[in-house]
Amino acid sequence: MGTTHDSSEIPGNHGHDHPRHELSYYAKRIYAIRDLLLEKGVLSEKDIQCQIDYQEARSPANGAKLVARAWLDPDFKARLIDDPKKACVEIGIDATSINEFVVLENTEKVRHVVVCTLCSCYPRPILGRPPDWYKSLNYRQRAVNDPRGVMREFGLTLPDDVEVRVHDSTADIRYLVLPLRPAGTEKFTEGELEKLVTRDSMIGVMDPLSAPPPI
Amino acid sequence: MGRALRQKAGKFKPGDAVRVRSDDRPGHIRTPFYIRGKTGWIERVYGEFLNPESLAFGGDGLPKRTLYLVAFNQIDVWGKSPGAKDKVLVDIYEHWLDPAA
Amino acid sequence: MARGHHDIGGLPGAGPIDQTEHHLSDWEILADAVNQALGARGVKRTDEMRRAREQMDSETYRNLSYYERWIASLEAILIEKKILTREEIDRKLAQFETKWGEP
Numbered sequence: 151m152g153t154t155h156d157s158s159e160i161p162g163n164h165g166h167d168h169p170r171h172e173l174s175y176y177a178k179r180i181y182a183i184r185d186l187l188l189e190k191g192v193l194s195e196k197d198i199q200c201q202i203d204y205q206e207a208r209s210p211a212n213g214a215k216l217v218a219r220a221w222l223d224p225d226f227k228a229r230l231i232d233d234p235k236k237a238c239v240e241i242g243i244d245a246t247s248i249n250e251f252v253v254l255e256n257t258e259k260v261r262h263v264v265v266c267t268l269c270s271c272y273p274r275p276i277l278g279r280p281p282d283w284y285k286s287l288n289y290r291q292r293a294v295n296d297p298r299g300v301m302r303e304f305g306l307t308l309p310d311d312v313e314v315r316v317h318d319s320t321a322d323i324r325y326l327v328l329p330l331r332p333a334g335t336e337k338f339t340e341g342e343l344e345k346l347v348t349r350d351s352m353i354g355v356m357d358p359l360s361a362p363p364p365i
Numbered sequence: 366m367g368r369a370l371r372q373k374a375g376k377f378k379p380g381d382a383v384r385v386r387s388d389d390r391p392g393h394i395r396t397p398f399y400i401r402g403k404t405g406w407i408e409r410v411y412g413e414f415l416n417p418e419s420l421a422f423g424g425d426g427l428p429k430r431t432l433y434l435v436a437f438n439q440i441d442v443w444g445k446s447p448g449a450k451d452k453v454l455v456d457i458y459e460h461w462l463d464p465a466a
Numbered sequence: 467m468a469r470g471h472h473d474i475g476g477l478p479g480a481g482p483i484d485q486t487e488h489h490l491s492d493w494e495i496l497a498d499a500v501n502q503a504l505g506a507r508g509v510k511r512t513d514e515m516r517r518a519r520e521q522m523d524s525e526t527y528r529n530l531s532y533y534e535r536w537i538a539s540l541e542a543i544l545i546e547k548k549i550l551t552r553e554e555i556d557r558k559l560a561q562f563e564t565k566w567g568e569p
Binding site: 397421423442 | 469470473475476511513514516517520547
């Protein structure tokens with residue numbers, strides 16, 4: 151038989167794996183599919199490892215950099231809204247895999263929230279892999295017709311006169327919410343501001359933090 | 366309007382009233398069920414994209430289709446709206462849109 | 467008008483959002499990476515994967531976990547494209563299971 155690769159470990163995921171024989175029907179099958187694709191030369195081990203490394207390197211920290219810079223620099227904010235992919239290049243974020251990237255700016259009177267009701271479209275290069283709740287059937291069902299209820303569950307209650315704009319991400323556009331800068335952060339450094347920008351505030355279901363998270 | 370998204374002219378322009386088609390046909394469709402038959406307006410023109418209805422079956426996605434950001438009042442979609450100004454915005458391809466009065 | 471089992475925006479009866487995160491298991495990271503790598507190589511397209519998920523039976527769609535759905539649709543597309551066969555996958559898995567210690 152050909153080489154088997156199933157003993158290879160996934161870097162950065164130590165201590166969270168299950169014994170293989172306890173995995174579900176489909177979970178097991180990905181190991182067989184992977185080996186067959188390698189044997190047939192459809193993929194190389196490097197192809198797969200590159201994708202693992204790429205995904206591990208993506209996290210909401212990328213989005214937080216964009217947001218914090220936009221809060222501090224009005225010119226950057228204008229460029230970020232005008233041409234988000236170019237603004238990513240400016241601060242060293244690789245967004246080339248996004249077909250089109252659109253930034254939605256929150257104001258005192260307008261709030262944005264993003265969902266993909268049909269699957270789970272998400273700006274991965276900017277925010278990493280989507281969180282479980284974003285992919286959940288409950289979120290996909292409710293976000294479009296009960297966005298305020300969803301936000302309340304996340305801890306955000308909005309006045310009735312604020313306009314809530316739900317974006318259903320159904321096509322090639324990937325959306326990032328640019329949240330409002332919290333009050334009282336005028337003296338914060340860029341690094342301190344970045345720590346306030348949570349993933350959920352860039353999806354739009356929550357406000358950013360107003361103080362750095364406890365360590 | 367983002368530089369990357371400065372559009373080629375499509376059939377519709379921002380502000381145009383549009384009605385989403387209620388087509389019922391097999392295949393891969395990116396127009397959500399809840400928005401079919403609803404009336405809204407063009408918010409932005411995103412330009413031309415490969416057609417997912419073709420790509421989904423191994424096709425080349427051509428001809429490209431103009432994609433729009435279409436806005437709807439919550440009240441017009443669900444018959445209720447907790448905030449009077451709340452909206453749903455959906456990315457919809459041109460062949461799913463008809464002009465509305 | 468037909469409504470696909472994936473097309474769930476606004477459906478009534480949804481409960482609260484479970485905000486618990488689970489740490490991805492190796493098999494989930496692998497499913498994600500194989501999927502992305504095949505896309506990068508131009509072997510399959512995201513829209514084909516979506517279509518495969520839409521074509522699976524509805525009970526399976528609702529019962530599988532997220533990455534299980536990905537694997538099921540990936541397998542369907544690879545078989546459709548004649549890159550793999552179900553028998554090959556079954557045979558390979560049988561070899562693994564012997565080694566993994568399952569009867």
